[in-house]
Amino acid sequence: MGVLQGKTIVLGVCGGIAAYKAAALTSKLTQAGAVVRVIMTRSAVQFVAPLTFQTLSRHHVFVDTFDEKDPSVVSHINLADSADLVLIAPxxxxxxGKLALGLGDDMLSxxxxxxxxxxxxxxxxNVHMYANPAVQTNMETLRSRGVRFIEPGEGQLACGYVGKGRLAEPEEIFAAVERHFTGEPGRLAGKRVLVTAGGTVERLDPxxxxxxxxxxxxxxxxxxxxxxxxxxxxxxxGPSALAVPAGVTLVPVQSALDMREAVLARLTESQIIIKAAxxxxxxxxxxxxQKIKKKSDSLTLELIxxxxxxxEIGSLKTKNQFVIxxxxxxxxxxxxxxxxxxxxxxxxxxxxxxxxxxxxxxGDTNVVRFxxxxxxxxxxxxxxKWDVARKLLELAADRMAAAAGES
Known part of the structure; x- marks a missing residue:
């Protein structure tokens, strides 16, 4: 049985030429056993007919907030409650912008x-729309609330421009959905992982x-x-505006000394230590x-x-610990x-x-070498950065399993 079998995925399709790719995505998700409930914006139906998605998903397609197909439920609440995942593509x-601002003026929003x-x-x-500061700010707001993004690709766009903004291919989106539901479950079961993140704050004055x-x-x-x-x-x-991931125990710190104290206090109980801070x-x-007053044209600070x-972690680690x-x-x-x-x-x-x-x-991407x-x-x-994290943890899990097998 596939990992998507029986999972309810609410697929939001917005108005753009890339809506045709959502049809292929619907087909892939349905064939994998998912229950796909499609919501289309009014603009989306100008590009692809709702009948296409109805046929591929084998479910009614929702467009109008007030077109209640089942009198026993309120459709948008029923869809919201039944979803295991909500995916907007394209x-x-x-x-x-609506999602970032909390607007609700149609079925999808x-x-x-x-x-x-x-x-x-x-x-x-369009590449310039994607790079627009307003769009980037809205995306950053959503990321801080835990919304995940599947990055668009680069290439020839329908408008004639070449650049970033092309919807990720259905295969790529499908793979991301599968990873969401798998996450290699159990690969790190029973392991305690200690992660450091963010920058530290070193006070000069109040x-x-x-x-x-x-x-x-x-x-x-x-x-x-x-x-x-x-x-x-x-x-x-360290100080961060990011939302704390579900299931993670957060220990907030300020300075490097604070971080050192927090890490060393939890070191012996951790099997994997990842210092990303x-x-x-x-x-x-x-x-x-007190606040340092402006008294002269220059100010000399002594740093230690x-x-x-x-x-310190490396010097204290045991043979059963894995340090990154x-x-x-x-x-x-x-x-x-x-x-x-x-x-x-x-x-x-x-x-x-x-x-x-x-x-x-x-940024939301990285180029790394292990x-x-x-x-x-x-x-x-x-x-x-989420794909980098997954590959790093898979490598660590493989290395730890190999080491356990050799001992």
């Missing part, structure tokens, strides 16, 4: 407001501090995927009790070195990553050149 800038199911969004639009550009997205993605794979996950995070290397030697948390570090570099990635792995006694290092397009802080004591293990193409 998702237009308009629908993304009211269902989205009412559902408690996970929401996945596959955008499709109103100023030193920090870095880390958003925490990579660490949060790792924590979320680890839960899906069955682990008990503790996330030690961007911890400040230095902190002010003196923290002023913070403890190296990853090095991150190396964010701007040059000589292979050399610096391998040096860090060996100096800090890690089992794996995830290296990324943060100057490379699609990698680094703040290293072990023998050198490069795998170089990944540009992927979403």
């Amino acid at each position: 998702a237009t800038a308009n629908t993304i 009211t269902t989205l407001l009412a559902t408690m199911a996970p929401i996945w969004v596959a955008p499709a639009m 109103v100023r501090y030193l920090t870095n550009d880390s958003s925490g997205k990579m660490g949060y993605a790792i924590a979320e995927e680890a839960v899906r794979m069955g682990a008990a996950v503790t996330l030690v995070s 961007a911890v400040a290397d230095y902190r002010p030697a003196v923290v002023a009790e 070195k913070n403890p190296d948390i990853l090095q 570090g991150f190396a964010a570099e701007t040059e000589a990635l292979d050399e610096h990553a391998m040096d860090k792995l060996k100096r800090k006694n890690c089992d794996l290092i995830v290296g990324n050149d943060v100057s490379q397009e699609g990698a680094g802080f703040g 290293y072990d004591q023998n050198g490069l293990v795998q170089a990944l193409p540009i992927l979403s």
Whole structure:
């Protein structure tokens, strides 16, 4: 029996030429055993007839909020409650904006407001629309609420432009849905995973501090995927606006010293330790009790070195623990990553050149390379941070299983 057998997927289809791909997606999901309930916007029916989706899904298609087909239920509430997953593909800038603002003026938007199911969004639009700051802000708002995105592809668009904005292919969306319901269940069952994420805050005075550009997205993605794979996950995070993934125990911290204390207190109980946080290397030697006043044209600060948390973890780890570090570099990635792995006694290092397009802080994608004591293990193409997290955890699970079999 397939993983999608009996799962109810509410598929929202928005108005755009890419709506034709949603028909192929409906067919794939239905053939895999899913119950697909399609909601189309009024614009979507200008591109593909509802009868197409009705035939492929073998269920009525919903367009009008007030067209109640079953008098015993309120349709948008019934759909919202029955969904195991809500998937919007293609998702237009308009629908993304509605969801971000909490608007409910049609069948799809009211269902989205009412559902408690996970929401996945596959955008499709003109390259300039996709890059518009308003659209990007709306997407960032939704990500902070736990909405997941299936990144659009790059290529020839129907409008004639070439760039990012093309709906992901039905096969890619289908694979993402399958991964949502599988998550390699049980691969990390019984394991306790400790993840650090975000940047740290080093105070200068009550109103100023030193920090870095880390958003925490990579660490949060790792924590979320680890839960899906069955682990008990503790996330030690610096300040972040991200939503805490369901099932994750959050330990909020501020400074590098706070993070060190939180990590070391939980180290012995953890089998996998993943240090994805961007911890400040230095902190002010003196923290002023009052706001530092502007008195001259220059200000000299004395900084002292913070403890190296990853090095301490490496020195304390036991043979039953698996330690993963991150190396964010701007040059000589292979050399610096391998040096860090060996100096800090890690089992794996995830290296990324943060100057490379699609990698680094703040974004939703990353371009990484995995290293072990023998050198490069795998170089990944540009992927979403969730896909990177999944591949990293799968590799860690494989390595730990192999080590257990040898002992």
